[in-house]
Structure formats: C-alpha cells, structure tokens
Amino acid sequence: MFARIPTGLLALLLLLLSGLTNPSYVLASSQAEQQAAAFFSPPQEHTNNWAVLVCASRYWFNYRHMANTLGMYRTVKRLGIPDSNIILMLADDAACNTRNHFPATVFANADRKLDLYGENIEVDYRGYEVTVENFIRLLTGRVSPTLPRSKRLLTDSRSNVFVYMTGHGGNEFLKFQDNEEISAFDIADAFEQMWQKRRYNELLFMVDTCQANTMYSKFYSPNILATGSSELKENSYSHHNDADIGVAVIDSFTHYILQYMEGQNKTSKATMKDLFDTYDPARIKSHAGVRSDLYPRPLDQVRITDFLGAVSKVDVLPSDGRPVGAPEEIEEPLQVAEEVVLPLPTAESSSERVVMEPRPTGAEPLSVDQPVVFQGEKKSTLRAWGAAGAVLALVAWRLSAAS
Amino acid sequence: MPIRLPGALKGRSALLIPAFLLLLRFGLILSPLSPWLRDDHQLASPLTSFTRLKEGVWLFQNGIDPYHGGVFRHSPLTLALFSTVIPPIPLVSAFVWTAADGISAWSLLEIWRARISPKTDPAGGLMLASLYLANPYNFAPTIALSTSSLDNSLLLLALRFTVLQRASPAVLLLALLSFSSLPSVLLLAPLVMIILSGSRSATTIPEIDLKKAVRVVAEFAVYMAAFVGASTFVAGSWGWVLQTWGATVMLPDLTPNPGLWWYFFTEMFDHYRPFFLLTFSLHPLIYVAPICLKFQHDPLFAFFLLQGIISTFKSYPTLSDAGLYVSLIGLFPELYPYFRHPLVTGLLHLHAAVLLPLFHYLWLDAGTGNANFFYASTLVFGLANGATIVDSLWAGLRSTIGEKEGWDVVQL
Numbered sequence: 001m002f003a004r005i006p007t008g009l010l011a012l013l014l015l016l017l018s019g020l021t022n023p024s025y026v027l028a029s030s031q032a033e034q035q036a037a038a039f040f041s042p043p044q045e046h047t048n049n050w051a052v053l054v055c056a057s058r059y060w061f062n063y064r065h066m067a068n069t070l071g072m073y074r075t076v077k078r079l080g081i082p083d084s085n086i087i088l089m090l091a092d093d094a095a096c097n098t099r100n101h102f103p104a105t106v107f108a109n110a111d112r113k114l115d116l117y118g119e120n121i122e123v124d125y126r127g128y129e130v131t132v133e134n135f136i137r138l139l140t141g142r143v144s145p146t147l148p149r150s151k152r153l154l155t156d157s158r159s160n161v162f163v164y165m166t167g168h169g170g171n172e173f174l175k176f177q178d179n180e181e182i183s184a185f186d187i188a189d190a191f192e193q194m195w196q197k198r199r200y201n202e203l204l205f206m207v208d209t210c211q212a213n214t215m216y217s218k219f220y221s222p223n224i225l226a227t228g229s230s231e232l233k234e235n236s237y238s239h240h241n242d243a244d245i246g247v248a249v250i251d252s253f254t255h256y257i258l259q260y261m262e263g264q265n266k267t268s269k270a271t272m273k274d275l276f277d278t279y280d281p282a283r284i285k286s287h288a289g290v291r292s293d294l295y296p297r298p299l300d301q302v303r304i305t306d307f308l309g310a311v312s313k314v315d316v317l318p319s320d321g322r323p324v325g326a327p328e329e330i331e332e333p334l335q336v337a338e339e340v341v342l343p344l345p346t347a348e349s350s351s352e353r354v355v356m357e358p359r360p361t362g363a364e365p366l367s368v369d370q371p372v373v374f375q376g377e378k379k380s381t382l383r384a385w386g387a388a389g390a391v392l393a394l395v396a397w398r399l400s401a402a403s
Numbered sequence: 404m405p406i407r408l409p410g411a412l413k414g415r416s417a418l419l420i421p422a423f424l425l426l427l428r429f430g431l432i433l434s435p436l437s438p439w440l441r442d443d444h445q446l447a448s449p450l451t452s453f454t455r456l457k458e459g460v461w462l463f464q465n466g467i468d469p470y471h472g473g474v475f476r477h478s479p480l481t482l483a484l485f486s487t488v489i490p491p492i493p494l495v496s497a498f499v500w501t502a503a504d505g506i507s508a509w510s511l512l513e514i515w516r517a518r519i520s521p522k523t524d525p526a527g528g529l530m531l532a533s534l535y536l537a538n539p540y541n542f543a544p545t546i547a548l549s550t551s552s553l554d555n556s557l558l559l560l561a562l563r564f565t566v567l568q569r570a571s572p573a574v575l576l577l578a579l580l581s582f583s584s585l586p587s588v589l590l591l592a593p594l595v596m597i598i599l600s601g602s603r604s605a606t607t608i609p610e611i612d613l614k615k616a617v618r619v620v621a622e623f624a625v626y627m628a629a630f631v632g633a634s635t636f637v638a639g640s641w642g643w644v645l646q647t648w649g650a651t652v653m654l655p656d657l658t659p660n661p662g663l664w665w666y667f668f669t670e671m672f673d674h675y676r677p678f679f680l681l682t683f684s685l686h687p688l689i690y691v692a693p694i695c696l697k698f699q700h701d702p703l704f705a706f707f708l709l710q711g712i713i714s715t716f717k718s719y720p721t722l723s724d725a726g727l728y729v730s731l732i733g734l735f736p737e738l739y740p741y742f743r744h745p746l747v748t749g750l751l752h753l754h755a756a757v758l759l760p761l762f763h764y765l766w767l768d769a770g771t772g773n774a775n776f777f778y779a780s781t782l783v784f785g786l787a788n789g790a791t792i793v794d795s796l797w798a799g800l801r802s803t804i805g806e807k808e809g810w811d812v813v814q815l
Contacts, residue, residue: 398575
C-alpha cells in the first residue's frame with residue numbers, strides 16, 4: 001500500500017508541514033478585539049446604587065445637621081435605595097435628647113408634619129462611631145475583618161455612590177463631632193482609592209457646610225460630580241427655626257434640595273441639570289456650586305435617580321410563547337452593528353426603566369438563525385474552510401477506496 | 404447460540420420503527436425540549452456541550468482564538484466543521500444529529516450482520532438498531548445536541564468498516580474520533596486485531612500477519628499526524644492541544660458529570676493532584692493488553708469490553724457512552740445464558756438512571772440536597788457500568804467453554 005504514495009496523501013503531508021512550520025496565524029484583528037473588549041467591559045451603566053450619608057456633628061444645637069441627614073435618608077429610601085445599600089452615620093443624639101420637646105422625633109420643618117426619625121430607620125454608625133477614621137475606612141474598604149456587613153460599603157465597579165456630608169466646616173476641612181477634622185485632601189485620596197479599587201462607577205458628592213465648595217476642590221479621580229452649599233469664605237445658613245423645638249431645624253441648601261426632591265418619584269426623568277438649575281443664591285443665601293469637570297456625561301443627560309434613587313433597569317423581551325426555562329435564542333445580548341463598534345448605551349437607547357417604554361429600534365439582537373457575517377475576519381473562515389474541506393476530502397477518498 | 408428475540412420483526416415494515424424513532428428525534432430537537440436539555444450535566448459534558456460549541460464558533464468567526472479561554476474544548480476539526488459546512492442553527496443541527504444517529508443505527512445493523520448470519524436470526528439486527536435508537540441513554544444526548552452522539556456515530560462507523568475488513572476507513576475514523584475522545588485511542592489495538600482475524604469468534608488462535616498490523620498502525624499514525632496538522636492550521640497555534648486533549652488529562656473543568664473523576668478532584672489537595680491525574684489517566688491502559696490477549700479468539704468482544712472500560716473511566720463521560728456500551732451487548736447473544744447477575748446489573752442501571760437526574764435536581768435546582776447526593780448516584784452509575792463489564796467478561800470467558808451433551812461444566 002505504501003509502494004505508491006497517493007497524491008492526496010502528499011497534499012496532506014504538505015498541509016501538515018505548513019501547519020507545523022509557519023508562525024501563529026492568529027492575528028486577532030484590532031476591530032474584533034475591541035469589540036470583544038467592549039463586550040466584557042462596556043461603557044458603564046450602573047447596576048446598583050449606594051448612599052453614604054454622614055452627619056458630622058453632635059449635640060442638641062446641631063439638630064439641623066441631624067435633620068439634614070435624615071431628610072436625605074428618607075428621600076433616597078423613598079426613591080428606592082434599600083437600607084442594605086445605605087450607610088447612615090449619625091451622632092443620633094437628637095431624637096431622644098432630654099431637651100427634645102417631642103421625644104423620639106426629628107423634624108426638618110417647623111410644621112412638624114413629617115417625622116424623619118420614625119420607626120424604620122437604620123443607623124449604621126451612631127454616636128462615637130462617627131469618626132474620620134471610620135469614614136475613611138468605610139470608603140476605602142480597609143476595614144477590620146470582624147466588622148459587620150451592615151457597616152461596610154460593599155460597592156463594586158458598577159455602583160453609583162451618593163455621598164452626602166453635613167456639619168460644620170471651613171476652608172477645605174469638615175469638623176467631625178467637635179473632636180477632629182477631615183480635610184478635602186483626605187476625602188480626595190479616599191475617593192481615588194475607591195477609583196483604583198473599582199469601588200464606584202460614578203459618584204455624587206454633596207456637602208452642606210460653611211465654605212462647602214472647598215471640600216470638593218481637591219478631587220482628582222474620574223467620574224465624580226460634586227456640589228456644595230457655599231463658596232470659599234461664605235457661610236451656609238440654616239433655613240428656619242422651630243419655636244417649640246428651640247433650634248434651627250434644617251439648613252437652607254439641603255432644605256431647597258429636599259423640597260425639589262419631594263416633587264420627584266422613582267419614575268422621574270428630571271436630570272441633574274434641572275436640580276442644579278434650581279440653585280438660587282438669593283434664596284439659599286449662599287452661592288451653591290457644582291463641580292463637573294471630572295464627570296464624563298453631560299448633566300442634562302444624567303437623571304437624578306441615577307444617584308438619589310435605585311431605579312432598576314428592566315429588559316422587556318417580546319413574548320412569543322417560549323417556556324420560562326428555555327434560555328436559548330433569547331441570549332446573544334451582543335448587538336452587532338454594521339460598523340463593528342458597539343453602540344454606546346445612552347439614556348434613550350438603553351434597556352427599559354421601570355416605566356414601560358417601547359423597545360428602541362435600532363440594531364436588533366443577533367439571533368442564532370441569522371448567519372453571522374463580519375467584515376475583516378475572512379482569514380479564520382478561510383482556514384476553517386480549508387481544513388474542513390481537506391478533512392472531508394480525505395474521509396470521502398478513503399471511504400470510497402476499495403481497500 | 405442465536406436467540407430468537409421476542410416479537411421478531413419481518414420485512415419492510417420493520418424499518419418503520421427506526422424511521423419513526425429518527426423522525427421523533429428530529430421533531431424533538433426542534434421542540435422547546437432541546438434548549439431545556441442542552442446544558443444538562445448528564446447529557447453534555449464540557450467537551451461535548453452544544454452551547455460551548457456555538458460560543459467557540461462565534462469567537463472563531465470573530466477572529467478571536469476560542470482556545471484562549473477555558474470555555475471551548477471541542478477539537479479544532481469540529482470547530483472547522485461547525486463554522487463552515489454545518490452552521491449551528493436549529494434546523495441544520497437537527498438534521499445532522501438525526502443523521503448521525505441514523506448512521507449509528509445502520510452501522511450497528513451492519514456489524515450485527517457481519518457477526519451473526521441473518522439466516523439464523525433475520526430480524527435481530529433491525530431489533531438491535533431499533534433498541535439502540537430507543538435507548539434513552541442515546542436518545543436524550545441527541546435531543547440535547549451533545550456531540551457525544553456524533554462520537555458514537557464515528558465509533559460505530561469505524562467498527563463497521565473494521566468488521567468489513569476495510570482497514571483504511573476504519574483507522575481514519577478512529578483517528579477522527581480520538582480528537583473528540585482521547586481515551587478511544589486505546590481501541591486501536593482490538594481494531595487492528597479485528598481487521599487481521601475477522602469479526603467472528605474463532606475456535607483457534609488466529610495467525611497474525613505482523614506486517615499488515617504494522618501497516619495499519621502506521622496508517623493510523625499518518626492520519627493522526629495529518630489531523631493534528633489540520634487542527635493546528637485551523638486553530639492558528641498549538642493552544643488547542645492543552646485545551647482539548649489536555650482537558651481530558653488535566654481535568655481543568657470540574658463541572659459535574661456522571662463520571663467518577665469530578666467529585667474526587669473537587670476535594671483533592673493541589674499537591675496530590677498530579678499524582679492522581681496520572682493514575683486515573685493511565686488506569687485504562689492496564690486493561691488493553693490483558694483483554695486483547697485473553698480474547699484473541701474474539702477481538703470484537705475485546706473491543707466491546709475495552710469500550711466499556713473506556714466509558715466507565717472516562718474523565719468527562721456523558722450518558723451516551725454508557726448507552727453505546729449497553730447497546731453493543733446485543734451483538735453477543737451467546738453471552739445471555741452465562742450472565743451471572745443480569746437482574747442486579749439491570750437494576751443498578753435502572754437505579755442510576757432514576758437517581759442521577761433526581762439527585763441532580765435536588766442538589767442544583769431545589770437546593771435541598773448537596774453534591775454528595777449526586778456523587779452517590781454517579782457511584783451507582785459507575786457500579787452499574789462496572790457490573791456490566793465484569794459480568795460480560797465472565798460470560799465471554801464461560802461461553803468459550805461451550806456445552807456438550809451429557810456433560811456439566813463445574814468450577815473446581
């Protein structure tokens with residue numbers, strides 16, 4: 001049988017030699033690599049929301065700071081962030097203070113219609129636990145292994161974090177519990193650590209203290225949007241007093257923000273720009289500021305609920321009678337456009353929010369039934385055709401041979 | 404000693420049953436049952452899963468090396484085939500898998516005819532083919548589009564050519580098979596023996612034409628080398644070797660399957676891993692020589708036993724391996740009187756068939772069981788396979804002694 005080497009076998013031997021001697025054929029096209037990279041780490045949308053609400057003051061005469069923070073707490077809870085995703089740091093000495101004429105309550109308004117303390121708040125760090133060290137450890141995640149889960153900031157790279165701080169402050173510092181200070185540099189470094197550890201997708205930093213805008217002046221990490229209540233050398237003022245409680249019950253900046261947020265609910269499409277446009281220095285009695293140079297998206301495209309709420313995204317798929325357990329032909333989430341670049345998910349074209357919008361037209365998800373045609377990947381197809389053809393030819397030849 | 408199988412089928416109408424079973428397969432693959440079963444751990448292993456095949460094809464067609472990650476473990480030849488000639492779309496896949504099962508059944512029929520003369524038992528072959536198609540061990544993996552059904556087809560087709568004394572196609576198909584299922588390389592030894600001495604049981608030890616044996620083995624080696632070259636050409640580099648053959652030996656993927664390896668290696672300390680991987684991989688090797696030597700007179704039976712051993716001790720088996728082995732018993736009706744515990748073996752298989760999906764569900768879906776439940780059912784499955792092998796071995800040896808009028812065979 002080996003007396004004459006058939007030509008087909010010779011061709012195959014040549015194929016074999018070429019396969020062995022040539023260098024690697026995989027020149028992964030940069031286009032396809034980009035596409036795959038984009039699939040695995042696409043331009044980010046957040047998938048979960050966290051809030052860190054810090055009241056850095058204690059004592060009865062700082063009642064308004066407690067009210068600020070509890071008002072923010074109520075708002076973010078109302079808009080959907082669960083307690084498990086809220087870290088509330090309070091001195092918590094207002095509601096049950098012996099001076100409180102209305103015990104076990106905290107009000108942010110003189111009409112005393114809305115009790116912010118209620119029966120259902122979860123304070124994670126209370127009393128003397130609200131320290132600079134704990135705050136920075138919380139943000140950076142460098143906590144003791146014995147620290148309970150409810151006290152940890154368990155964010156990931158797709159979390160949008162809302163950090164709200166209130167208390168007494170000054171030029172690039174914030175006073176913590178009449179005892180110590182945190183500086184703007186410390187917070188900036190903590191946020192940078194968060195960025196490097198991929199602990200946030202985007203971050204909204206809101207601060208209501210005197211000279212608050214200086215607190216965000218030192219940030220240098222990307223994806224941070226910051227707003228503060230007053231400029232350098234400016235005080236932030238309380239809004240009004242309650243005659244029966246005897247102290248100021250709310251700060252001006254936070255009061256107007258909460259008032260605006262009372263008009264919003266989970267389905268609100270109001271943007272951050274709408275919120276910031278309501279800043280009126282005459283009303284607030286100080287110049288509230290916004291810092292958005294580190295923030296990539298234009299503010300008129302960022303919804304308030306991206307930070308202050310937890311609005312889930314829902315993908316509504318056509319109902320066509322498939323059984324619940326059947327996973328196939330519903331996947332292929334990769335959208336293939338002709339230009340081989342993934343379309344960036346904008347607020348309009350992204351999958352649906354809680355409100356049912358019609359599914360956007362555009363690139364239909366590629367189903368298994370359509371043939372997959374890509375530009376520029378001819379080489380691997382050619383290789384496959386060549387090898388498949390050779391193998392099938394060999395099989396056909398040997399099967400039909402008489403031997 | 405031919406046994407007349409009950410309900411012997413006659414004539415053309417007998418073909419209706421396999422035809423119906425094939426049509427049933429075609430229909431069920433296109434039904435919602437198929438996607439539901441597609442990733443079932445008993446039916447599709449990491450080496451045979453259709454979902455992984457689709458993923459690999461997609462990656463390949465986008466210029467990304469599918470062997471860079473740990474997802475795709477099919478051979479590059481399968482990759483080439485499914486990214487060109489056979490697109491993995493439902494209609495084509497249904498046709499391909501049905502055709503593969505049809506080829507398996509037809510090959511089984513041909514093997515039966517070569518082994519047992521149709522004059523003594525005209526309908527037995529068709530009955531055997533129908534039973535192969537109806538066996539749920541083979542039926543379910545086909546519905547799940549597991550490429551182990553295609554492996555079965557390759558094996559049975561290779562065996563068919565072997566019993567017809569056509570060495571070239573036989574070793575070619577075996578070489579092709581060894582790319583999807585590395586332990587099947589061991590079947591080369593009995594295959595060569597069948598080519599040399601025929602498919603029937605002989606009364607004397609047949610003479611071996613050594614030159615011809617060497618030629619056949621050399622041809623196998625040439626085909627292997629050619630396919631290795633073609634695979635490297637398709638894959639673009641040598642990474643496929645570690646991901647496909649390497650997976651069989653190194654067990655990187657501990658997805659549960661009905662085999663005996665995965666649980667053992669989930670609880671293994673890393674410093675023992677190489678030793679046990681070595682022993683588990685080399686284990687089937689020790690059976691080749693003794694079985695082939697003991698059954699020189701009946702190399703087809705040696706093939707059958709070795710296939711059983713491979714099915715039982717594979718690193719990533721599926722139910723179709725057991726299905727193939729159990730179906731091959733029908734080729735040896737002379738064993739039936741000599742089985743010592745057929746009821747026990749049958750019940751073990753029944754137990755395993757019931758327990759495997761049940762405990763899998765309890766462990767992974769309901770959450771009321773744990774992995775040990777499923778592991779226990781794989782042990783029962785392994786015991787069932789082992790009992791089949793051992794009983795067949797005994798029956799094979801006993802049947803060579805035969806019967807003589809007025810004499811009793813006793814064991815001293």
